[in-house]
Structure formats: C-alpha cells, structure tokens
Amino acid sequence: MIDALAAGPMEQFEIVPLVPLRIGAFDLSFTNSSLWMVIAVGAAAALLMAATGRRALIPGRLQSVAEIFYEFIADMVRGSIGQEGMKFFPYVFTLFIFILMANLLGLAPTIPFAPAATHPFTTTSHIIVTFSLAMLTIAIVLIYGFAKNGLGFFKLFIPSGVPAWLLPLISLIEFVSFLSRPISLGIRLFANMLAGHIILKVFAGFIISLIGAGGVFSLISIFPFLGAVAITLLEFLVAFLQAYVFAMLTCIYLNDAAHAGHH
Amino acid sequence: MDAAAAKLIGAGIAALPLAGAGVGLGIIFGNFLSGAFRNPSAAAANQQTMLIAFALTEFTGLLGFVIAMLILFVF
Numbered sequence: 640m641i642d643a644l645a646a647g648p649m650e651q652f653e654i655v656p657l658v659p660l661r662i663g664a665f666d667l668s669f670t671n672s673s674l675w676m677v678i679a680v681g682a683a684a685a686l687l688m689a690a691t692g693r694r695a696l697i698p699g700r701l702q703s704v705a706e707i708f709y710e711f712i713a714d715m716v717r718g719s720i721g722q723e724g725m726k727f728f729p730y731v732f733t734l735f736i737f738i739l740m741a742n743l744l745g746l747a748p749t750i751p752f753a754p755a756a757t758h759p760f761t762t763t764s765h766i767i768v769t770f771s772l773a774m775l776t777i778a779i780v781l782i783y784g785f786a787k788n789g790l791g792f793f794k795l796f797i798p799s800g801v802p803a804w805l806l807p808l809i810s811l812i813e814f815v816s817f818l819s820r821p822i823s824l825g826i827r828l829f830a831n832m833l834a835g836h837i838i839l840k841v842f843a844g845f846i847i848s849l850i851g852a853g854g855v856f857s858l859i860s861i862f863p864f865l866g867a868v869a870i871t872l873l874e875f876l877v878a879f880l881q882a883y884v885f886a887m888l889t890c891i892y893l894n895d896a897a898h899a900g901h902h
Numbered sequence: 903m904d905a906a907a908a909k910l911i912g913a914g915i916a917a918l919p920l921a922g923a924g925v926g927l928g929i930i931f932g933n934f935l936s937g938a939f940r941n942p943s944a945a946a947a948n949q950q951t952m953l954i955a956f957a958l959t960e961f962t963g964l965l966g967f968v969i970a971m972l973i974l975f976v977f
Contacts, residue, residue: 880957
C-alpha cells in the first residue's frame with residue numbers, strides 16, 4: 640500500500656497478472672490490461688444494448704445517445720468513402736466505441752487503498768494495444784485494396800498529374816508514407832494517452848510534495864490542484880478526439896483502398 | 903560527462919520538437935479561425951480537415967516525447 644502511495648508517474652502503466660496462465664513459452668496471463676479491455680467492451684455493449692433495447696419512434700435520452708453515435712460515425716464513413724463504404728461501418732463503429740470507452744475508463748478515479756490490480760487502467764496507453772488496432776486497419780486496407788483493385792492498387796503510389804521525371808521520387812515518398820501509416824496511427828493514440836496520464840500524475844505529485852513541505856507551501860498547493868483539474872478536463876477532450884482521429888484516419892485509408900485509381 | 907547526466911541532457915533535447923509542434927498547431931488553428939471568421943458558412947465543412955491536420959501535427963511533438971521517455975526509462 641505504501642508502494643502505491645509513493646509511486647512515480649510511470650507506475651500507473653504497470654501490467655499486473657490477475658490470473659497467471661502460461662502455455663509453453665507464452666505468457667497468456669489475464670492481466671489488469673485484459674480486465675479493463677473486457678470492462679470497456681462490456682460497458683460499450685451494455686450502453687448500446689440498453690439504448691436500443693426499447694426502440695421508440697421518438698427517442699428517449701439514452702436512445703438519443705446511441706443515435707448520435709451512429710449518425711456521427713455513419714456521416715464520417717459516408718463522407719470519406721461514400722455510400723459503398725457503409726460495409727465498413729461496423730468495423731469503424733466498433734473501433735471508435737472501443738477506443739473511446741478504453742480512453743474514458745482510464746480517466747476514472749482510483750478507489751483509495753484499493754489493491755493496485757483494480758486501479759483504472761488505460762489499455763490504450765500501451766503501444767502493443769494501439770499498434771494491434773492499427774495493424775488490423777492496415778491489414779483490412781491491404782486485403783480489400785488488392786481484392787477490389789488487383790494490381791491496380793499500386794496506382795496508390797502513382798499520383799495523377801505528376802511529371803514523368805518526378806515520378807520515381809514521388810512514388811518512393813508515397814511508398815514510405817504508406818509504410819509509416821500503421822506506425823503513426825498506433826503511436827499517435829498511445830503517445831497521447833501516455834503523455835496525458837503522465838502529466839496528470841506529475842501534477843498530482845506537485846500537490847503531495849507541496850503539502851509535505853508544510854507552511855505557506857501547503858497553501859500554494861491549490862495551484863497544481865487546479866492545474867490537475869484543468870488537465871483532467873483536457874484529457875476528456877483528448878480521449879474523444881483521439882478516438883475520432885483514429886476512426887477518421889481509418890476511413891481515409893479505407894477510401895484509398897476503395898478508390899485506388901482516382902488518387 | 904557521466905552517462906546519467908548525458909541521458910538527462912539527451913531527454914531534454916528530445917523534448918525540443920514540442921516547440922515545432924506548438925508553432926504548427928498555432929498556425930493550423932489560427933488560419934482556420936481567420937478563414938472561419940471571413941466565411942462562417944464554410945467553417946463547419948472544413949472542421950474535419952482541420953482536426954486531421956491537428957492530429958498529424960501533434961504527432962511530431964508526441965514523437966519527441968516518446969523518444970524522451972525511451973531515453974529516460976529504457977536505456
């Protein structure tokens with residue numbers, strides 16, 4: 640317990656195995672990360688099932704929430720891929736809701752003196768989670784792109800209207816930018832979550848050390864406290880914005896796969 | 903110079919991209935706002951593009967942050 644109180648800004652990202660499980664050389668333990676992923680999926684499913692359970696022509700409050708989410712993502716998919724992109728709607732919607740729930744649940748407050756394994760854990764603050772999601776998107780783009788366009792998918796690297804002598808250079812740049820897509824997609828979400836949570840804990844640390852210094856210092860500890868409150872608000876914005884950006888970039892990449900020729 | 907000091911200096915230098923990201927974000931939001939005040943009716947249609955540009959620019963700053971964290975906690 641003392642360890643938890645004396646923790647630095649990085650300890651919040653520690654993975655704690657809850658149900659140890661080893662198969663051969665692989666560690667398949669059910670960890671606090673897995674637990675909060677399950678909670679995120681459960682919370683999303685519970686919210687949407689409760690919202691759409693009793694459908695009414697005139698939506699109630701909960702049903703309105705679900706309809707706003709649906710319309711938001713449906714507009715995004717239609718706007719960037721077009722009507723035929725609606726077959727990707729379930730994927731983009733799932734991605735958006737999962738990332739949003741994982742980001743928001745990570746901002747939940749810790750119950751004082753609860754064991755470390757039950758602390759709210761931001762699954763999206765681990766690069767392997769975000770990178771897996773990004774690779775899933777890129778895998779869908781590649782499979783769908785080659786299935787739909789065949790070798791015409793390589794037209795993605797040949798932008799129209801470029802002079803012939805410039806084409807090798809432009810194609811190389813386009814190719815490298817395509818290769819860096821999963822990396823930038825994964826790192827953006829991971830780094831945003833990591834940075835936000837570290838800043839929150841650093842400000843919390845200021846409060847503790849100022850109160851510990853005593854006297855007039857414990858009075859000015861109100862300023863880092865207000866700062867921590869402001870950053871928490873900012874983090875709620877970032878949690879939503881990053882889920883939005885992830886879904887939006889997924890739509891843009893899927894659009895490249897759907898319309899490789901008209902680039 | 904001993905390795906620990908060099909590590910801290912390196913992490914500090916790796917935080918410099920934040921300056922560029924800050925300038926870039928200022929340019930994006932400033933230009934969007936000046937355009938939006940000139941033609942408010944077109945602002946809503948371009949909000950999406952602005953947010954994407956925001957995410958892409960922010961990424962450069964965050965990459966610097968990740969490098970700083972790697973230097974501090976991995977090596």
